[in-house]
Structure formats: C-alpha cells, structure tokens
Amino acid sequence: MESGHPNLEKLYERLTIEEEEEEDSGIIVGAVEEQEKKRAMQNVLASLWRPKEGMGVHNIAGYRYSFVFYHILDLRKVIEGGPWSFEQNMLVYHHIQNEEDPGQVALNEMEIWVQVHDILRGFISESILTSVGNFVGKYVKSNPANFDGTWRQYVRVRVRLDVQRPLKRRMKIKREGGSWNWINFKYERMGNFCFVCGIIGHT
Template structure:
C-alpha cells in the first residue's frame, strides 16, 4: 500500500503546464468546408416585452408560407435561429422585410461562414423609405443615393416608382442602425442659393419612441421619458414618420390602418379577395414584398407558391418540412 501512496505523491508533483501550453496543430485539413448555416438567418425582435414564441411561430408561418418548410428555434433568450430548406425561401424572407410581430420589428441577418450565430451583431434593419417634397428634377437615382446615405445606408432605388408623370415621392431602400434615432428631414441647398427641405417616411414601421426616435422601444420604456415623468416631455417624432400603406403588386391586397395608436400601437387590417365574401382578415403584419423587392422572383410564381392555406388555418412552424 505504501508503494501506491508514494506513486500518487510522485504523480502529483509532476508539472503538466508546459505540455498544456505547447502548440498543437492538427494533421491534414480537419476544418469544416461547408457552411452549415448557409440556409439560416439569425434574428431578434425589437421589444422590451417577452415574445409569445408559440404565437409568433404560428403567425410568421402563416405570413411567410415557406414552400419547402422551415424551423424556428430560440437559441438564446430573445434570439431566434431560422433554418430554411431552400435558398429561395430564405431570400424571400430576408429581402421582403421589414417584418414585425405584435408591432415589434424583426432584425434579420445571414450568418457568415465560420461565424457562430450568437456572435452575429443584430443592430441593422433594411427598410423602404419615401422621400417627400422633392422638387421636379430631383427624382434621379444619383440624388437617391446621396439622400439614402444621409438617412441610413443606401441599398436600392425604386425606378418603377417613377413611371407616372406625377411623382409624389422618391422611394429607396436603406439600411438603418437601430441604435440611432430615426432621421426625419434634411435641408437641401440649390446651386442658386435657394433651399428646400425633404421629409422621410418609413414604410411598414412598427413600434418606435416618440420621445427619442429609437425603434428599440416605445415611450413606456424610454429612459428620457421616465426621467422627466411629471414634466412636459417634448415628442419630436410621431406617426407622421410612417408612410401611407401601399398596394402589394400583383397580390390584390392593401394594408389598411384601422385603429388608434396607444403607446405606439397601430392596428392594421389586410384586405384580400376574401373581403368580397365578407371575410375581413385582421393582421399586424404586412404580407410580402413588392415585385421590385422580391429579389427576382416571378410574381405569378410567388402567387402560386404563397397562396398556401387560408388565413384561418393554423400552421406550426416549429419543425415544418414539406413532405
């Protein structure tokens, strides 16, 4: 027994720190070559409230109607991994935003190869905006790029919005940082010294704060508002920042606002061909992108693929795969 005790003492005295710190290199190519997240999106909702995950999955399944199915998994509190089974379904969701649930905006990003999902920053949102009060001669794409980089980061110019003689506004897609307040207007100076001011209206905008202009919360959770409770708080942002609803090209639907705002809330209704039969469908979400937003998808093909079940059909998106 003494012999074994002596051996234990000798082993305890051994220093393996040098071995542990020695560089170790794998033989051959052992790194994964395939991006396992190639058909995945990572996302989170901009809300201070808890998301009803089950209701959210059902609602987004009814809106997106992925042709080949998808899976939504909460991998961290408030962080969702969206796995698709066809690239076209993933791109349709990614390019068709912004999406919202219960008026909370959804931020979505692709996952770069080799990156862990939880390390992908979720601070940016792509959104279509309308630039109003532009004089004649200022509706060009060159002007749109410069204004887009002021209000956010310019992504796309909607040339089809300028097909009529009377052009009420310019329409561009921008990428905004949700940590910064929504920009509202910009003063423009002409070469002759005169000036004018353009205003920016955001399409399909969900909750945002009327006090600080952030889309991450409403006044209910605004620090500036809470610090000045009891005093008069200036609200420099308002519902006038929201662009009027637009008709969805080729789908016969129009988003109609039917309610009043309460802490930033807007109730919307989706009017579809079923209205003819007397069924008015109520929803807090927009149905899909316009033709120019659909990343090249054919309108008729989208109509056929997205027709899906009736809106009153419950779909569980937790693990849906088309058989």
C-alpha cells in the same frame, strides 16, 4: 414547424450536406422582444413568409432566434421583403455567412423602404437619391418606378438602418444658386419606435 430546444449540431450538419449538394438553404438569426409568445410569433411569421419548403425556428438565447430555411427562394423572400414585425415589435435579423456564430453576430441593422416626400421633380436622380439614402442610413437601392416619368407624391429608396440610432425625419437640400427645400421621410412598415427620440424598439 419545429419547436423546443434546438439541437444545433444536427441542424448545421444537415445544412452543410444540403449546401454542398444543392446550395439552396440558409439561416437567418433574428431578435424580437416578445420572448413569452414564441409559439404565436412562429405562427404569425410563418403565415407571412409562407415558406414552400418549410422552416425551423429555434430559440438560441433570450430574444435571439434562428430561422432555418430549406430553399434559397424562401430565404431570399424573407431577406428582401423585410422589415418584419410581430405585435409591432420589429424583427432585426442577419443572414448567417460562412463560419459566423449565430449566438454572437451583431443584430443592430435592418433594411427598410423609405418614402421621400416633398422632393422637387428636378431632384429625382439616382445620384441625389443615393445621397438621400446615405443621409438616412446606408443606401441599398432605389425603386425603379422612381424614374418612369410618372408623377408621384413620393419616391422610394431602400436603406440599411442602424437601429441604435435615431431615425431621420427630414433633410434640407438645394441646388447651387437655388433655395433650400425640406424633404420629409416616412418609413414603411415600421413597428414600435419612440416619437421623442426616434429610436426603434421602444415607445
């Protein structure tokens, strides 16, 4: 685990060489509202992510950190396995692309699995779940198990949320000529958010 102030020039120099030779490393930039507990945050996230090739954590400014992964599989596991949190504070992160500036990229979206409860069996289709996902946020994908024919209490869709917007709690749907039905949403592994306004990041 790396600590202290980052030497970003050396860091990016190393990554450029590795990417040209093997294309197996990368950086994500994240923000978490626990600046005073940096060492504890590093240890907790490292224990959750367990990167096989290690990682570097550097404070860029304020609540913003860079997380450097030296193998593409470690990077993918973190990106696809989120959301992540530290002491119930959500880590909002972005995978740095090409010439993006880690200190300037917007950190206002996060991917999360959403459980869709009370949905009638006749509504469980890819097109309807895509519409549901786009109502909640931006649809990313459905859980393949949604369509295996097994009865479940809920189905799951993965969406990209704007953390500055209130969470959607339910949605009213119906088929043509049918009656209205409410479906309800539960957000998996959600950290702090306000139960009054639904905004992520404060209580």
